[in-house]
Amino acid sequence: MAIDGYHFLDGASRRVMRAWEEREPTPDSVPWTPLSKPLSQVGVALVSSAGIALRSQPPFDQDGERVNPWWGDPSHRVIPREAATQDIRIHHLHIDPRPGESDLDSVLPLRRLDELVDAGVVGRSAPRHYSMMGYILDPTELLRDTAPTLAASMIQDEVDLALLVPV
Secondary structure: OOOOOOOOOOHHHHHHHHHHHHHOOOOOOOOOOOOOOOHHHOEEEEEEOEOEEEOOOOOOOHHHHHHOOOOOOOOEEEEEOOOOHHHEEEOOOOOOOHHHHHOHHHOOOHHHHHHHHHOOOOOEEOOEEEEEEOOOOOOHHHHHHHHHHHHHHHHHOOOOEEEEEOO
16 A cells, blocks of 8 residues: 655645655665674764754854755754753754754753763763754755765764764
C-alpha cells in the first residue's frame, strides 16, 4: 500500500514539496563510521536545524528567503556549551520559535547532554555546538562551505560524535 506523505498539505504546498523532491539528486551512500571507543569516552557536539543564534550574533537571513522561497541561509552559528535560553534567539520562518526561545533544550539539548556526561554515559560535551537553518532546498553551498567548516571545528575540538537535532 502506497503512503501519501503529502496527504494533509494543501494543493500549493503539495506541488512545492513534490517539485523540491524532484530537484534533489539521488543521494550517495551515507558514510557510516562506527565509534572507535566506548560512548563513555566520546566527545559529543550537537548540531541543530532550528536557526539558533546568540543574541550577540547576526540573525539567519530570513529576508533572502522571503524574496526567493527556494533559498535558505546556508551559514551556521556557533553556540557555546554554556549557552542558556536567555542567551539565544531563533530565526527560522518554518518553525514556531516560541518553544525554543522558552526552553533552549527543546531545540539544542545542552543540559540533557550535560546530564549524560555527569552520569558517565557520554565522555564529554564539546566546547562548541552548532545551529543552522533546517530549510535549505539547494544544499550546494551548505555541503561545499558550511559542512567542511563544521567538520574542521569539530576535529579541532576532538569531537568523536555529532548528534543532529532536527527541528
